[in-house]
Amino acid sequence: MLAIYCKYIALIWGATSGVFLSGSIANTLLKPEDLDTFRTHFESSATMQDLLKIMPVSLIKDTNLGSKGGLILASKG
Numbered sequence: 001m002l003a004i005y006c007k008y009i010a011l012i013w014g015a016t017s018g019v020f021l022s023g024s025i026a027n028t029l030l031k032p033e034d035l036d037t038f039r040t041h042f043e044s045s046a047t048m049q050d051l052l053k054i055m056p057v058s059l060i061k062d063t064n065l066g067s068k069g070g071l072i073l074a075s076k077g
Contacts, residue, residue, distance in 0.1 A: 002029055003041035010055055011048055018056035022065050030059055 010019050019042075021030065030038060043052045062068070 002026075003038045006057070007042045007045070007052060010042075010052070016051070016055060018058060020058050020060055022060035022062070024063070026059060027061060027063070032059075035059065 006019055006021070009015070039057065042055075042057060043049055045052055
């Protein structure tokens, strides 16, 4: 279900540079062994498969990503 949602959002927003999944929800729902199945569902489209196949999809496992981003923003004042 997450792959299908990501597919439609990526197509709506034209995310040709890639889809980056992060945070506790993504890391809870997706395990490294599920990424092939996720990719299969993400690419399944009768009309847009060629575009979806070249879109990178990354699962970011860093659990402190939000804190690091906040720290960078805070340091810029």
